[in-house]
Amino acid sequence: MGSVFTQEETTFAAIIRSLTPSDRLLCSADREEYMAASQNIIAVVFDFDDTLTDDSATSLINSVGIDPKDFWGNKAQALIEAGWDPTPAYLNLLI
Numbered sequence: 001m002g003s004v005f006t007q008e009e010t011t012f013a014a015i016i017r018s019l020t021p022s023d024r025l026l027c028s029a030d031r032e033e034y035m036a037a038s039q040n041i042i043a044v045v046f047d048f049d050d051t052l053t054d055d056s057a058t059s060l061i062n063s064v065g066i067d068p069k070d071f072w073g074n075k076a077q078a079l080i081e082a083g084w085d086p087t088p089a090y091l092n093l094l095i
Contacts, residue, residue: 050085057090 047056058068071093079089 063093 046060047053050056058072061068063070071090075093076086076090079092080086084092
């Protein structure tokens with residue numbers, strides 16, 4: 001926590017004030033204030049390795065106008081032949 005507290009400063013509030021902002025996120029007393037702040041975090045959840053459904057990657061590729069035969073047969077295959085593992089190879093192409 002960085003500093004030694006006097007007897008008067010040993011309250012929960014004094015301890016919270018001494019924490020870094022990232023440490024404070026872990027404290028429920030600051031949760032409301034943090035959640036009310038503007039957020040710049042975006043989460044993308046997708047079954048990239050097709051464990052949840054059959055061939056979701058091809059469906060995604062097709063839905064954005066990429067020819068799946070060219071993508072898998074030429075572009076992804078070229079990276080795999082260059083030594084890439086299949087999943088990172090096609091994910092790199094999607095970026």
